[in-house]
Amino acid sequence: MRLKDKVAIITGAGRGIGEAIVYRFIEEGAKVTLCDVDGTALKQVSSNVHEMKGAYLLAMGNIVDRNFVQKMVDDTIKTFGTLDIMVNNAAITRDAILHKMTEEQWDRVIEVNLKGSFNCLQAAASYMRERGKGTIINVSSTARYGNPGQINYAASKGGVVALTRTAAKELARKNVTCNCISPGTIWTDMLKAVPKETQKRFKAGIPLGRFGDPREVAHLCVFLASDEASYITGQTINCDGGSFMA
Amino acid sequence: MRPLILPVRRLIVTAGLSWPEVYGKTQIMAVEINLDGKVAVVTGAGRGIGKSIAITLAEAGADVVLASRTISQLEATAEEVRSLGRRAFPIATDVTQKKSVERLMAASVEQFGGLHILVNNAATMAPGPLLEQSEEDWDQVMTVNLKSVFLCTQAAGRHMIEKKYGKIINVASTGGEIASPMNASYHASKAGIILFTKSVALEWIKYNINVNAVGPGFVDTELVDQFIQKGTRESALKGIPIRRFADPKEIAHLVLFLASDLSNYMVGEHVIIDGGLTIP
Numbered sequence: 001m002r003l004k005d006k007v008a009i010i011t012g013a014g015r016g017i018g019e020a021i022v023y024r025f026i027e028e029g030a031k032v033t034l035c036d037v038d039g040t041a042l043k044q045v046s047s048n049v050h051e052m053k054g055a056y057l058l059a060m061g062n063i064v065d066r067n068f069v070q071k072m073v074d075d076t077i078k079t080f081g082t083l084d085i086m087v088n089n090a091a092i093t094r095d096a097i098l099h100k101m102t103e104e105q106w107d108r109v110i111e112v113n114l115k116g117s118f119n120c121l122q123a124a125a126s127y128m129r130e131r132g133k134g135t136i137i138n139v140s141s142t143a144r145y146g147n148p149g150q151i152n153y154a155a156s157k158g159g160v161v162a163l164t165r166t167a168a169k170e171l172a173r174k175n176v177t178c179n180c181i182s183p184g185t186i187w188t189d190m191l192k193a194v195p196k197e198t199q200k201r202f203k204a205g206i207p208l209g210r211f212g213d214p215r216e217v218a219h220l221c222v223f224l225a226s227d228e229a230s231y232i233t234g235q236t237i238n239c240d241g242g243s244f245m246a
Numbered sequence: 247m248r249p250l251i252l253p254v255r256r257l258i259v260t261a262g263l264s265w266p267e268v269y270g271k272t273q274i275m276a277v278e279i280n281l282d283g284k285v286a287v288v289t290g291a292g293r294g295i296g297k298s299i300a301i302t303l304a305e306a307g308a309d310v311v312l313a314s315r316t317i318s319q320l321e322a323t324a325e326e327v328r329s330l331g332r333r334a335f336p337i338a339t340d341v342t343q344k345k346s347v348e349r350l351m352a353a354s355v356e357q358f359g360g361l362h363i364l365v366n367n368a369a370t371m372a373p374g375p376l377l378e379q380s381e382e383d384w385d386q387v388m389t390v391n392l393k394s395v396f397l398c399t400q401a402a403g404r405h406m407i408e409k410k411y412g413k414i415i416n417v418a419s420t421g422g423e424i425a426s427p428m429n430a431s432y433h434a435s436k437a438g439i440i441l442f443t444k445s446v447a448l449e450w451i452k453y454n455i456n457v458n459a460v461g462p463g464f465v466d467t468e469l470v471d472q473f474i475q476k477g478t479r480e481s482a483l484k485g486i487p488i489r490r491f492a493d494p495k496e497i498a499h500l501v502l503f504l505a506s507d508l509s510n511y512m513v514g515e516h517v518i519i520d521g522g523l524t525i526p
Contacts, residue, residue, distance in 0.1 A: 002278075165525045172487030172522045184511075207451050212511045219508035228499035231492040234525030235518050242451055242513030245444045 001029035002226040007080040009033040009072065011063055011120055012090030014041030016188030017139065020214030021087055021221050026054035028222055033076045035059040035090070055080070063090050063116035066123075073123040082131070085225045086124035088117040089139040091156070093190060095149045106152045113156035114163075121167055121178075129174040136171075136178040137224050138164050139217075142240050144182065157182075161236050168234030177233035179224050184240025186212040208241030279506045282307035285358040286505065287350065289341050289398060290368030292319030294467030295417060298494035299365050299501050304332040306502055308363065311354045313339035333358060341368045341394035344401075351401040360409070363505045364402040366395045366439075367417040371432040373473055384431050391435035395442060399457075403450065412455035413505045416443050417497075418516055420463045424524040440516045447514030458504045458512055463520025465492040488521030 008025055012018035014036035025032050026049055034049070036042040039060045049056045057079050061068040077083050091113045094105040117138060128134030143150050144157040164180040171178055185191060185202045191211065194202070203211065220239050223229055238244055286303045290296035291312035300310045304327040312320045312327075312334060320336035327334035335357045340346040354361040370390045372383040395416055406412030421429070422436030440459055447457035464470060464482055470491070474482065483489055500519050503509055518524065 168522050168525055169487055173489060175488075177488075207448050208511065208513055209452070216508075216511040220503075220512070223500075223503045223508070228496070228503075229519075231488065231496040231521050232500070232517075232519045233488060233522045237512075237517055238515055239511050240513070241511050242447055245447065245514035 001027075002222060002228070003085070004029035006030045006084040006225070007032075007076060007082050008085035008087060008225065009035060009059075009076055009083065009120070009124065010087040010089060011035040011116070012139075014038045014045055016190060017183060017186060017214045017217050018087075018089040019045050020218040021089060022049060023052070024215065024218035024222050025085075025225070026052050026056070028226075030085070030225075031055040031057075031080045033057040033059050033072060033080075035061070035063065035072055037062050037090075062112075063120055064111050066119050069119045069123050073120075073127060077127065083124060083127055084134055086120060086128075086134070086136045087139070087221060087225070088120050088136070088160075090116060091139070091141075091153075093150065093153050095153070097149050098151050101151060109152035110156050110159075113153070114159045117160055117163060121163060125167060125171055125176065125178075128176045129171055132175050134176045135225055135229075136167060136176070137221055138178070138180045140164075140180050140182045140236060142182055142184045142238060142244050145244055164236060165234050172233055177230065179229075179232055179234070180236040181217060181220055181224070182236050182238045182240070183217045184212055184238065184243045186214055186217055188214055206241040206243050210241065212239065212241060279306050279502055279508065281363075281506065284308045284362040284505075285311065285354055285360045286363035286365065287311040287313065287354050287361060287398075287402060288365045288367060289313045289339070289350075289394065291323050291336075292316070294469055295462065295465055295494045295497050296365070296367040297323045298498040299367060300334075301326050301330070302495065302498035302502050303363065303365075303505060304330045304334070306506070307332070308505075309333040309358045310335075311350065311358065311361075312336040313341065313350050313368070315340060341398060342389045344397055347394075347397040347401045351398075351405060354402075355405055361402055361405045362409075362411060363413045363415070364398060364406075365415045365417065365501060365505070366398050368394055369417065369419075369435075369469075371429060371469070371473065373429045373432065375428055376430055379431065387431035388435050388438075391432070392438045392442070395439055399442075399446060403446075403455065406455050407450070407453045410454045412450070412453070414446070414455065414457040415501050415504045416457070416459040417501075418443070418459040418461045420461050420518055420520045420524045422461060422516070423518070443516065444514040451513050456504075456510065456513055458509070458514065459516040460497060460500050460504065461516050461518040461520065462492060462497045463518070463523040465494055465497060467494060486521045486523045487525070490521065492519065492521060
């Protein structure tokens with residue numbers, strides 16, 4: 001087990017990639033705090049984790065709220081004794097083409113995806129740097145290269161890459177690494193909500209010829225979270241079936 | 247959206263049971279990287295990163311074909327692979343010669359019945375002021391570092407395409423993305439490997455062959471020792487946020503991940519592993 005007895009917080013744990021990361025982390029022996037704003041989804045995932053006999057803690061709330069985030073980090077440390085891995089995965093979309101995008105759509109996405117990630121990153125990093133150990137994994141997206149209809153989402157995900165690099169530079173001397181996963185088109189609820197025609201167009205642009213499975217992203221996350229990746233920091237790694245190849 | 251709900255609900259199950267007991271009949275097992283039954287060819291396997299890669303792949307279950315110019319260099323690696331209970335086949339290879347490379351790949355198939363993983367690791371450098379570089383210096387670096395990757399990939403690819411399975415990992419370098427003075431040939435060769443990787447990745451993914459690259463920064467190896475004086479080493483350390491060189495084993499773990507089926511959705515990536523040295 002590559003994450004035996006490691007303690008992790010995973011945001012956006014209720015569905016999609018976050019959910020897959022939860023299961024993979026539990027399978028590898030980690031103790032996990034599951035964070036999501038959606039209580040129903042959280043309950044479903046936690047009952048699966050329960051069945052796997054994993055150790056877990058539920059944190060239902062909004063990462064935009066700094067008090068909630070701090071409490072989640074504190075409670076995790078109180079319950080499990082430490083915090084080794086922070087996975088900033090929670091994100092939302094509010095798609096619209098540029099000239100039709102409302103201020104509300106812009107603000108909402110930037111608030112959750114960028115400020116929310118910052119809140120979690122900051123709270124986790126403050127503890128990890130004191131402790132002199134830890135790793136942070138942010139989840140960006142290949143939308144960061146620019147994606148029509150998603151100017152808010154693309155900007156937030158590009159911002160996450162910049163967060164990653166800066167945090168990596170600041171934290172390296174404290175033995176804390178920070179990396180970023182950049183998934184391509186993954187078969188999640190987010191993608192299932194996209195019109196069939198658009199899905200088809202997405203698929204045509206993937207050299208591998210298929211959508212990614214959330215577990216494939218989770219495999220990369222496990223690798224980056226494990227001690228084996230201790231020399232990797234500041235990197236953004238695409239997991240996208242060859243769509244962008246950076 | 248409802249405001250946050252506190253306090254955090256606790257529902258803790260303490261894991262204390264041994265793993266198979268825990269999972270009972272459902273048996274959701276940890277996905278250990280398992281290369282049982284896989285055959286890997288590693289070039290430059292006699293020392294440094296290549297040696298570490300060969301041993302790490304063997305630890306995960308692979309049989310390994312070891313290539314190096316001089317066979318005597320490979321004995322120690324082969325010995326370690328065998329001590330892990332895996333088969334090793336050392337073979338003297340000049341990776342710059344087509345015939346020699348074809349012999350290497352054929353040996354993999356003949357000796358171990360297949361060729362699933364290719365790690366193009368062999369490399370050299372000839373640092374110095376550009377005006378003092380001879381044509382031979384340039385050719386030497388380009389041939390050993392870049393042409394070898396072409397020859398090996400092509401020869402191994404013939405087997406992999408036939409079997410519709412393959413994992414090719416090219417050892418590039420942070421030097422393929424970021425430049426330093428007085429090493430133009432090295433940088434050019436490593437940058438070449440990165441785009442070679444991406445082009446072949448696009449071409450061969452339809453055959454179920456994943457081609458990716460790793461980009462190590464400073465690694466504790468003889469090659470680096472050879473070209474870095476003590477004073478330079480200390481100043482190099484200052485430029486690495488993590489403040490240490492990599493252990494070859496750390497590079498090998500990344501290669502192992504890319505050699506496994508856990509990375510099937512990664513195509514044409516150049517994954518940098520440098521302790522933050524070249525964070526853009």
